[in-house]
Amino acid sequence: MSQWTATVGASRLARLLEPRDRRSGDGRRVPAYRGLADGVRLLVLEGRVPVAARLPAERELAVALGVSRTTVAAAYEALRAEGYAHSRRGAGSWTAIPDGHTLPTGSLVPLPPEASGTVIDLGTASLPAPEPWLSRAMHGGLADLPAYAGTHGDFPAGLPVLRHAIAERYTARGIPTMPEQIMVTAGAMGAIGSAARRLVGPGERVAVESPSYANVLELFRECGSRLVPVAMREGLAGWDLDAWRRVLRDAAPRMAYVMPDFQNPTGTLIGDDQRRALVEAARAAGTVVVADETMAELVLDPQPVLPRPMAAFDPGGGTVISIGSASKAIWGGLRIGWVRAAPDVVRRLVTARAYLDLGSPVVDQLAVAWLLRDTGWDEAVAARCERARDHRDDLAGALRDQLPDWEFAVPSGGMTMWVRTGDISGSRLAVAGERLGVRVPSGPRFGVDGAFESYVRLPFTVGGPTALDAVTRLAAAARAVRSGGGTEGEGAGLFVA
Numbered sequence: 001m002s003q004w005t006a007t008v009g010a011s012r013l014a015r016l017l018e019p020r021d022r023r024s025g026d027g028r029r030v031p032a033y034r035g036l037a038d039g040v041r042l043l044v045l046e047g048r049v050p051v052a053a054r055l056p057a058e059r060e061l062a063v064a065l066g067v068s069r070t071t072v073a074a075a076y077e078a079l080r081a082e083g084y085a086h087s088r089r090g091a092g093s094w095t096a097i098p099d100g101h102t103l104p105t106g107s108l109v110p111l112p113p114e115a116s117g118t119v120i121d122l123g124t125a126s127l128p129a130p131e132p133w134l135s136r137a138m139h140g141g142l143a144d145l146p147a148y149a150g151t152h153g154d155f156p157a158g159l160p161v162l163r164h165a166i167a168e169r170y171t172a173r174g175i176p177t178m179p180e181q182i183m184v185t186a187g188a189m190g191a192i193g194s195a196a197r198r199l200v201g202p203g204e205r206v207a208v209e210s211p212s213y214a215n216v217l218e219l220f221r222e223c224g225s226r227l228v229p230v231a232m233r234e235g236l237a238g239w240d241l242d243a244w245r246r247v248l249r250d251a252a253p254r255m256a257y258v259m260p261d262f263q264n265p266t267g268t269l270i271g272d273d274q275r276r277a278l279v280e281a282a283r284a285a286g287t288v289v290v291a292d293e294t295m296a297e298l299v300l301d302p303q304p305v306l307p308r309p310m311a312a313f314d315p316g317g318g319t320v321i322s323i324g325s326a327s328k329a330i331w332g333g334l335r336i337g338w339v340r341a342a343p344d345v346v347r348r349l350v351t352a353r354a355y356l357d358l359g360s361p362v363v364d365q366l367a368v369a370w371l372l373r374d375t376g377w378d379e380a381v382a383a384r385c386e387r388a389r390d391h392r393d394d395l396a397g398a399l400r401d402q403l404p405d406w407e408f409a410v411p412s413g414g415m416t417m418w419v420r421t422g423d424i425s426g427s428r429l430a431v432a433g434e435r436l437g438v439r440v441p442s443g444p445r446f447g448v449d450g451a452f453e454s455y456v457r458l459p460f461t462v463g464g465p466t467a468l469d470a471v472t473r474l475a476a477a478a479r480a481v482r483s484g485g486g487t488e489g490e491g492a493g494l495f496v497a
Contacts, residue, residue, distance in 0.1 A: 008049050010056035010064040015449040016043055033074035041084045042427045044095050055093045120470045122440045125415035125459035127387060129331040133380035141366030148362055156353045158184025159365045165372040166338055175311050180343045183350055186360050188294045188325035188337040192216055195290055195321055196223045198352045205253035211446035213264045228253055229448040236268045236409045241277050248285035256282055256289045260310055261296035265446050265457040266418040267411020272307045279313040279320060294325040297381050300389040301412040317342040326368050329381050336360055336368045388415060391463035398471035417458050426456045428481045438473035
């Protein structure tokens with residue numbers, strides 16, 4: 001029986017390994033086989049190559065990398081010796097994790113609460129619930145529950161009271177919206193997943209910002225989509241519209257996924273002119289734009305005028321699908337999101353939901369409806385923004401003090417900051433940081449095929465002494481990587497051709 005559950009092709013593995021000249025802590029060149037083994041190990045530790053994935057045959061990988069088969073064979077032998085690969089005659093080799101290691105994941109998931117005493121978790125951009133607003137909302141939702149308890153409890157489009165409240169909020173923002181244009185989902189990921197599964201077939205192209213939100217990239221991959229990255233401009237400067245026009249014209253993607261409001265991970269806020277231009281180009285190409293607006297209300301610095309929602313530039317309603325969520329604005333545990341789209345698109349999504357999850361939790365929907373009807377929503381968001389602003393400033397100050405060679409632009413909203421780590425591999429930094437008690441996602445998680453190796457994403461989830469402690473541990477991890485002791489094994493470098 002086969003021991004592997006997935007396959008990583010030679011060409012894909014070669015792209016992920018990104019050749020570069022690595023040296024050990026004393027300046028010696030890392031042998032090619034050692035660099036290749038360490039590169040594969042880092043990919044497994046970060047979850048970018050899954051555990052129990054069948055590795056390419058030695059000859060295939062040697063051709064893809066342009067090295068000798070002997071180099072690949074020696075690398076595989078090193079991986080087997082360290083517990084990161086298993087082999088069986090006739091079945092090939094597959095990735096593994098040594099005994100005692102935590103099973104890695106390709107997505108960004110929070111650590112369990114019991115780990116908070118030993119590890120500072122910078123892996124997810126989420127804050128504790130704003131109180132007393134959350135508790136008030138849940139009490140309000142429970143008070144409204146009896147009116148629904150006598151029904152079957154399944155509302156695939158969402159509770160009418162919540163659809164109406166969300167539609168009213170869009171209308172108040174200058175986007176006239178009917179309840180028929182809203183479908184309530186299980187968080188923003190549920191909304192994006194519904195759109196991807198219904199509107200994009202396996203093998204069809206999806207254009208994405210580069211970098212983009214790691215979990216959404218993984219969602220598209222799981223759906224079988226072909227990702228087409230479009231680079232963001234440096235320094236919070238926005239989209240490269242020339243690049244977007246070329247991709248929309250030449251690649252003809254079925255869908256484009258963008259975060260125009262305090263983009264994750266960079267924190268970029270896109271202006272009206274760029275939003276209008278992208279919608280026009282997408283309309284001309286026949287591409288559906290999924291605009292993820294989950295960060296839109298997390299405004300940390302005063303703005304003279306906020307940009308209009310993407311749907312404002314799509315009066316016909318056939319190009320833009322808007323995504324919203326209570327999970328970022330209020331609390332991650334409140335898994336209520338929504339889609340705003342043309343009524344016929346919403347009907348198609350609701351129909352498809354019959355074989356997914358049938359609907360979102362009724363009490364949570366009632367709680368969000370209560371917040372939106374009351375003043376609780378705006379007050380809770382304001383409290384959340386104040387806390388995130390303080391954390392952002394503490395984090396930026398600690399970075400400037402302890403890691404002055406790292407480069408970043410401080411965003412005016414959202415929950416994340418995109419940081420260039422200079423000559424240090426973000427992947428190696430993430431592995432070293434976890435050993436020192438700080439969890440940070442490396443840049444390649446937010447790119448396609450190994451891009452952004454010299455970046456990490458830092459969220460505004462800790463402040464004060466904890467933020468200082470987190471950066472102190474990151475600085476120690478950076479020193480360990482530079483000295484060659486940042487990861488297990490000698491050299492710890494990526495593949496050297």
